[in-house]
Amino acid sequence: MTDPRLNIIPERFKGVKNIIAVSSGKGGVGKSMVSVSLALAIRDKGFTVGLLDLDFTSPSTHIILGAPSLFPSEDKGIVPPITNGLHYMSIVHYSADKPAPLRGSDQSDAIIELLAITRWEKLDYLIIDMPPGLGDATLDMIRLIPRITFLVVSTPSRLAFESVKKLLLLLIELKIPIKGVAENMVMEESNYIKTEIQKLDLRYLTKIAFNKEVEDSIGDPDKIVSSKFHKDVSKILDFI
Amino acid sequence: MIVILKNESMTFPAMHEWALAEGIISTADKFAKENNITSITEIHIMIGELQQVEHDIVEFALEQLRTPLMKNTKFIIKAIPAKFKCRNCGHEWTFITGDFTEDVSEAIHFVPEMAHVFIKCPNCGSPDFEVSEGRGVWLQSIKGIKDD
Numbered sequence: 105m106t107d108p109r110l111n112i113i114p115e116r117f118k119g120v121k122n123i124i125a126v127s128s129g130k131g132g133v134g135k136s137m138v139s140v141s142l143a144l145a146i147r148d149k150g151f152t153v154g155l156l157d158l159d160f161t162s163p164s165t166h167i168i169l170g171a172p173s174l175f176p177s178e179d180k181g182i183v184p185p186i187t188n189g190l191h192y193m194s195i196v197h198y199s200a201d202k203p204a205p206l207r208g209s210d211q212s213d214a215i216i217e218l219l220a221i222t223r224w225e226k227l228d229y230l231i232i233d234m235p236p237g238l239g240d241a242t243l244d245m246i247r248l249i250p251r252i253t254f255l256v257v258s259t260p261s262r263l264a265f266e267s268v269k270k271l272l273l274l275l276i277e278l279k280i281p282i283k284g285v286a287e288n289m290v291m292e293e294s295n296y297i298k299t300e301i302q303k304l305d306l307r308y309l310t311k312i313a314f315n316k317e318v319e320d321s322i323g324d325p326d327k328i329v330s331s332k333f334h335k336d337v338s339k340i341l342d343f344i
Numbered sequence: 345m346i347v348i349l350k351n352e353s354m355t356f357p358a359m360h361e362w363a364l365a366e367g368i369i370s371t372a373d374k375f376a377k378e379n380n381i382t383s384i385t386e387i388h389i390m391i392g393e394l395q396q397v398e399h400d401i402v403e404f405a406l407e408q409l410r411t412p413l414m415k416n417t418k419f420i421i422k423a424i425p426a427k428f429k430c431r432n433c434g435h436e437w438t439f440i441t442g443d444f445t446e447d448v449s450e451a452i453h454f455v456p457e458m459a460h461v462f463i464k465c466p467n468c469g470s471p472d473f474e475v476s477e478g479r480g481v482w483l484q485s486i487k488g489i490k491d492d
Binding site for chain 2: 199200205214
């Protein structure tokens with residue numbers, strides 16, 4: 105008759121004040137790095153923050169956080185473990201970091217299962233690292249998560265932005281709130297992305313300079329927090 | 345946290361069965377209200393074997409979570425065997441509990457799609473199979489008394 109998980113999902117987010125899905129139309133633009141850095145920046149402002157990695161086929165926030173082997177506890181559902189001061193949930197808790205070859209409908213089912221059984225503590229912010237594109241995960245989150253907002257990441261590349269623009273147009277059409285667009289991996293001065301964002305009547309959040317040090321900070325949250333990358337990402341705090 | 349089953353003096357960890365039961369109760373209650381049902385007499389639930397859900401714990405949680413519309417509700421749980429069909433070679437097979445280590449069983453218990461991480465087609469070795477039956481928990485039907 106019906107899937108009993110769907111009805112309970114809004115209930116699971118009742119204690120979460122702000123839900124921000126970090127998304128992009130394109131893969132490889134740095135969503136996961138931005139998600140982790142933003143979560144750490146919000147944490148350092150004294151807020152309670154959750155981080156949910158929904159990139160089921162390529163989860164990577166556990167590598168960025170240097171938190172490879174965590175397991176949620178159980179209390180009338182599952183309770184995300186805390187790492188680096190973040191309430192942290194990822195499919196990697198269950199996939200043992202092995203490949204998860206999931207078709208769209210299976211990804212959808214896995215997302216629904218995870219959302220239905222995860223009991224978040226009271227959070228000021230939940231940052232969601234989304235998989236790229238306009239596929240099942242994005243559509244499911246729009247359908248299932250009340251009060252979801254999107255923070256979209258692009259690079260200066262026109263190719264990347266063409267995909268990002270499709271996501272933005274979809275969100276605008278569906279009247280889903282958009283915090284704005286962050287431009288990542290900027291190597292030279294150009295106003296192309298900023299101008300395009302303004303044409304859509306959206307906010308240009310920050311310009312994040314390309315920085316080789318970012319690669320060295322993977323797995324070390326303290327290094328991330330002291331990086332130029334993090335300083336650029338932290339400018340997003342003014343808009344959320 | 346430990347819950348105690350009153351009638352058997354056995355202890356069970358308060359596992360995520362409780363979360364699934366909450367979904368069943370919440371959905372059934374909402375459906376009844378939307379359809380002017382004043383008393384639910386039966387709720388039929390299907391539980392797929394893949395998830396290895398403990399029926400006793402689900403039943404215990406359902407009893408604890410009864411809403412005012414469920415004072416006399418009978419919960420009827422039916423187990424559905426888990427079956428797989430390989431998309432690559434078409435081979436069909438049945439899930440057998442006890443084939444996996446505790447870690448793997450636990451991963452599949454929480455997120456049944458993790459079967460694709462740990463299970464391969466026994467005929468061709470592909471991870472590209474569908475769970476044709478017995479994946480998760482479903483609310484099959486509700487019986488009740490309706491106000492005219």
